Every structure is written in structure tokens, then in C-alpha cells.
Amino acid sequence: MSSGPPRTTPHASTRAVILDVIRAAGTISRVGIATATGMTGATVSTVVRGLIDDGLVVETGRAESTGGKRRVLLQLDPAARFAVGIHLDQAGVTYALTDLSGAVVARTSRPGPGSATAAEVVAEMAAEAATLVTGAGIDRTRLLGFGLVFPGPLAPAGVTPPSMRQWLEYPLGEELRRVTGLPVLVENDAAAAALGELWSGGAGTSATFAAVYMGTGIGAGLLVNGLTFRGTSGNTGEVGHVCLDLDGPECWCGARGCLEALAGPAAVVARARADGRLARAAGLRHTSVAADFGAVSRAARRGDAAAVALLERSARYVAVGVRTLANVMDLEAVVLTGPSFAIAGASYVPAIREELARAFFARAVHVPDVRLSRAAATAPAIGGAAMVLQSELVPLHDGLRLPGPLDVPEPPLIAPA
Numbered sequence: 359m360s361s362g363p364p365r366t367t368p369h370a371s372t373r374a375v376i377l378d379v380i381r382a383a384g385t386i387s388r389v390g391i392a393t394a395t396g397m398t399g400a401t402v403s404t405v406v407r408g409l410i411d412d413g414l415v416v417e418t419g420r421a422e423s424t425g426g427k428r429r430v431l432l433q434l435d436p437a438a439r440f441a442v443g444i445h446l447d448q449a450g451v452t453y454a455l456t457d458l459s460g461a462v463v464a465r466t467s468r469p470g471p472g473s474a475t476a477a478e479v480v481a482e483m484a485a486e487a488a489t490l491v492t493g494a495g496i497d498r499t500r501l502l503g504f505g506l507v508f509p510g511p512l513a514p515a516g517v518t519p520p521s522m523r524q525w526l527e528y529p530l531g532e533e534l535r536r537v538t539g540l541p542v543l544v545e546n547d548a549a550a551a552a553l554g555e556l557w558s559g560g561a562g563t564s565a566t567f568a569a570v571y572m573g574t575g576i577g578a579g580l581l582v583n584g585l586t587f588r589g590t591s592g593n594t595g596e597v598g599h600v601c602l603d604l605d606g607p608e609c610w611c612g613a614r615g616c617l618e619a620l621a622g623p624a625a626v627v628a629r630a631r632a633d634g635r636l637a638r639a640a641g642l643r644h645t646s647v648a649a650d651f652g653a654v655s656r657a658a659r660r661g662d663a664a665a666v667a668l669l670e671r672s673a674r675y676v677a678v679g680v681r682t683l684a685n686v687m688d689l690e691a692v693v694l695t696g697p698s699f700a701i702a703g704a705s706y707v708p709a710i711r712e713e714l715a716r717a718f719f720a721r722a723v724h725v726p727d728v729r730l731s732r733a734a735a736t737a738p739a740i741g742g743a744a745m746v747l748q749s750e751l752v753p754l755h756d757g758l759r760l761p762g763p764l765d766v767p768e769p770p771l772i773a774p775a
Contacts, residue, residue: 372397376405377751380415380432381459387421387429406432414438414458414751434458439751440501442487443554443742445547446471446508446530447573449648449697451483454739455490458747460557464494465736470646476528484537502750503541505742506531509575510546510593543745547571547738548595549586551695552579554741555731557748567691567726569737570597570680572698574647576618578683579741597679598622621675623651623698626668630654636664648697655702669705676706677713684726685719691727700734 379394380386386394391402409415416435420428436457445452448470455464468486471479483506491501508530531544545553552569569579576598580587587594598618599611606615607625619625627650630636640657642650657665680692692710694703711728718725731737 372401373405373408374751376402377409377414377434380409381434385418385431385433387431389429391432412438436461438500439747440491440496441503441505441743441746441750442490442501443505443507443550443739443744443746444483444487445550445736445738445742446479446483446506447547449574449646451479451486452736452739453483453486453490454736454743455494455496456740456743456747458751460554460740460744460747462733462736462740463496464490465739466490476530477533480530480533480537483534487538501540503543503746504534504538505543505545505550505745506534507545507547507550507738507742509573510548510577510596541746541750543742543749545742545745546577546579546592547573547696547741548577549579549588549592550741550745551731551737552581552693552741553586553748554733554737554744555693555695556581557741557744566687566689567693568595568680568683568687568689569693569695569731570676570683570699571696571738572623572676572694573696574623574651574698576622576676576679580687582687595683597683600679600682602675602678617675617679621672623647626654626672627651629668630665633664636662636668640665651698652701655705658702658705666705669702670709673706673709674713677710680710680728681713681717684714688720689726690724691729693729693731695731695734695737697735699730703730703734 375395376391376397379391383390383394388399388402388406391397391406392399395402406415410417413435415432417430418433419431421431422428436459439458440463441456443454443456450470451468453466454462457463466486468482474482487504491498531542535542548569548571551571552567555569566582571577571579578595578597580595599609599613599616601613601615602617602620603615607619608614609616609619624647627642627647630640630650631642631644636654636657639662640653642653644650654665654668658669683689684692694706694710699706707728707730714725714728715721733740
């Protein structure tokens with residue numbers, strides 16, 4: 359059972375913390391909110407009345423009675439507000455429209471930007487997002503904004519992912535905001551995926567967890583007591599650049615022997631392409647790392663021994679990288695997410711669990727739970743939308759935390775004398 363953080367830390371406002379407690383609980387009474395937050399009943403009633411007036415919260419029946427008057431239950435009105443997350447990657451662009459609860463209302467994917475200019479891609483993203491919202495029948499006035507996520511590293515003036523060097527220093531977020539007229543938040547894909555797991559409940563009640571992300575590269579988003587741990591420049595969690603071999607291959611980051619260079623999807627694909635028989639058997643097209651990694655994964659599921667061996671080798675390295683991260687952060691849980699884990703997660707989960715059970719430093723006390731995301735392929739886009747929901751509706755002061763699913767029981771009803 360998770361010890362979890364206490365649930366009484368205030369957010370940027372009383373309204374924010376109460377709305378967030380309702381989100382985290384699913385359904386809860388006014389008395390339950392007071393118990394969870396330590397606020398007075400009068401304060402809770404006043405704030406809840408305002409949330410109902412604004413259409414964010416609805417009354418949804420009554421709790422079971424144990425002898426007294428049944429308490430009215432509250433929950434978010436999922437259709438009150440919406441947000442769009444956009445995951446921009448060289449392999450493709452994924453859009454997710456979520457409601458206030460973080461549930462996906464609509465999603466779509468489009469081919470990667472290819473040789474298009476940044477300005478062309480911004481215009482296309484704005485048009486695709488508008489089509490998604492209109493197609494779902496959503497009133498645009500209920501749209502809070504956009505969360506734009508992409509591979510790191512992040513730079514203050516723009517993005518510098520290695521696969522998009524032609525867009526160096528281009529202010530994608532600012533340009534999307536100008537074109538759409540709505541707020542735009544920018545984040546790297548791994549950190550966004552971690553927040554998405556928290557918002558949608560994929561992280562359970564874990565106080566400290568990592569979303570280890572594998573697309574064409576490897577990274578991790580870290581949440582500590584429900585807050586994204588961003589570091590100085592927003593580039594924490596780069597587990598793909600942990601050195602596992604001092605004399606290993608040179609990585610694009612400038613170091614040698616990085617996990618990503620040794621065992622990331624590009625390394626798996628390079629080895630598969632060098633094996634003529636496997637390349638033919640798997641149907642490698644040599645068009646993109648993402649496509650060929652998917653082909654190797656499918657060959658492994660069919661039982662091709664060479665494909666199985668490549669993924670097992672990669673999984674052993676990734677497991678050591680995850681163990682290193684778990685040791686440093688003393689993680690309670692690890693969620694595997696991203697398109698490559700969506701395709702090949704079955705080859706990685708057992709290896710990571712075995713490594714943590716065997717060699718995690720604090721294993722005598724606890725072993726981090728390892729699970730595959732329920733939405734691994736679209737997690738960054740969902741997380742992008744979650745960023746907007748959090749920022750606009752439940753803003754936090756620096757250093758404060760966002761509750762996860764609440765486990766505070768409803769206070770017992772006392773029958774009248």
C-alpha cells in the first residue's frame with residue numbers, strides 16, 4: 359500500500375485545491391472535501407457553489423446512508439472544458455482532445471513534418487486541431503488551449519531536438535499561440551507523458567514515479583509528490599544519456615556509450631538492417647527508425663530468433679538505465695510509455711522488473727512497481743492536454759503538489775439521536 363503524500367497542501371488558491379480534490383476523488387461529498395483538505399465546511403460550501411455556478415462541477419446523486427441524511431456527491435462536469443495536446447515528432451504528429459477529467463474525446467495522427475518548414479507545420483497543426491475540435495462537436499469557447507510537446511532537449515528560445523535541427527531556435531509555441539489565439543504550453547514529450555499518467559490515474563497513488571518514454575529516443579518524466587520535477591532548464595530525466603560503456607559508440611549528445619546509443623530503437627534498427635536475413639524476414643523498408651523498429655518487434659512476436667535476441671539485448675540495457683534512475687530517485691513506480699514501448703513493451707517489462715527485483719538498491723524495503731501505460735502510443739499528446747487543464751484550472755505555486763487519486767474515505771454518517 360502506498361504511503362502517499364498528505365492531501366492537505368494548498369494550491370495557488372482555495373478554489374484550485376478543491377477543484378483538484380474533486381478531480382482526484384472522482385466523486386466526493388462536501389464533507390469529504392473538508393476532511394481531505396482541512397478546510398471548514400463553510401469555506402468548502404462557498405467554493406463549491408462557485409464551481410457549480412461556473413459549470414465546472416455538478417451534483418451527481420447521493421452517497422449511501424448508514425442512518426442519517428445521505429450526503430450529496432460532487433464530480434467534475436467532464437464537458438465543461440476541453441484541451442488539445444499535440445505531440446510533434448519526426449515520426450508523426452499526434453493530436454488528442456481531452457475533456458476536463460482528462461479522458462480522450464477524440465484523437466488523430468498525421469505523418470511527420472518531413473521537409474516542411476516550421477511555419478508550415480504550425481499552420482497545419484492549427485488546422486488539424488480545429489478540425490478535431492469541430493468534428494467532436496465541441497464549442498470552441500470551452501477550449502482552454504493547447505499543450506505542444508516534442509522530443510528534448512528544450513531551449514528557452516525554441517526547440518532543439520536532434521531530429522529537427524532545421525527548426526533550431528524557432529518559437530513553435532509562441533507561433534501556435536499567435537495563429538490560434540489561445541494559450542499554448544510547451545514541454546518535452548517524456549515530462550508531458552508523466553503528467554498525463556498522473557492526471558488520468560495511470561500512476562495510481564504513487565508519490566514519486568517516472569514515466570520512462572521510448573519513441574525514437576529514450577527519456578523519462580519525473581513526478582515528485584505530484585509535481586513535475588523539471589530541473590534548471592526543463593531537461594531532467596534524460597535516462598537515455600546515462601553512460602553504460604565508457605568506450606561505447608558516440609552518441610548525438612556528444613558523449614560515448616549512452617543507453618540510447620547502445621540500445622535505443624535506432625541502435626536496434628541499425629543492427630537489424632545489418633543482418634540481411636533478418637532485414638528481409640522482418641520486411642525492413644529502411645525508411646524510418648520508427649517503422650523499422652515496429653517491423654523488428656512484429657518479427658519478434660512471430661518468434662524470429664534474431665529479432666527476439668535484438669529486443670532482449672536492448673531490454674537488458676534499458677533495464678539497467680531504469681535501475682539507475684530508480685536508485686537516484688528512490689522511485690515508487692515506473693510507467694513505460696511512448697510509441698516504441700506501445701509496440702514492444704512485452705519484451706521490456708519482464709527485463710526491467712527482473713533487474714529491479716535483483717539489484718535495486720532499496721529492494722529490501724520496496725521494489726518499484728513497473729507497468730506499461732494504458733495509452734503508451736498517445737501518452738505525450740494526452741499529457742500535453744493535461745498540462746493545459748492543470749495550468750488553467752488547478753494552478754500550483756512553485757513547490758506545491760498536485761494530488762493523485764484520493765484514498766481519503768468518506769467520514770461515517772452519524773444517525774440522529
